[in-house]
Amino acid sequence: MTDATESNNVLIYACSGGSNVAEAADQAARQLAEEGIGSMFCMAGVGAAIPSMLGKARKASRTLILDGCPNNCGRRIAETQNLPHIRHVRITELGIEKNKGRATQADIAKVHDAARAALAED
Numbered sequence: 001m002t003d004a005t006e007s008n009n010v011l012i013y014a015c016s017g018g019s020n021v022a023e024a025a026d027q028a029a030r031q032l033a034e035e036g037i038g039s040m041f042c043m044a045g046v047g048a049a050i051p052s053m054l055g056k057a058r059k060a061s062r063t064l065i066l067d068g069c070p071n072n073c074g075r076r077i078a079e080t081q082n083l084p085h086i087r088h089v090r091i092t093e094l095g096i097e098k099n100k101g102r103a104t105q106a107d108i109a110k111v112h113d114a115a116r117a118a119l120a121e122d
């Protein structure tokens, strides 16, 4: 683990839709958490402005958003709720087409790698 991706109160938010890109976001986020890159956190709870969740979310050292498609739901929520140090991955920009099927292991790996790269940015 490099300094740039070291877990330091990094909160990871995955797209929670019903499509393949949402599954890829969720699975990649779980891998990142297992690697100690950060902790998964609830996009819906922050979007609903649950006070205790907002308090924790605003104290993150980095906010990693894995959005499935150009609607960028997660980034919109993060910006609306003034979350700090946002790093963003949009999965459809990785050459993965949104559909109603399942995410492949290759898709999940692409999202995982893009997320690590986004966290490594200054």
Ligand code: SF4
Residues within 6 Å of the ligand: 015, 016, 017, 018, 019, 021, 022, 067, 068, 069, 070, 071, 072, 073, 074
């Ligand atoms: S970012 Fe796209 S896929 Fe994800 S929840 Fe929003 S509309 Fe659905």
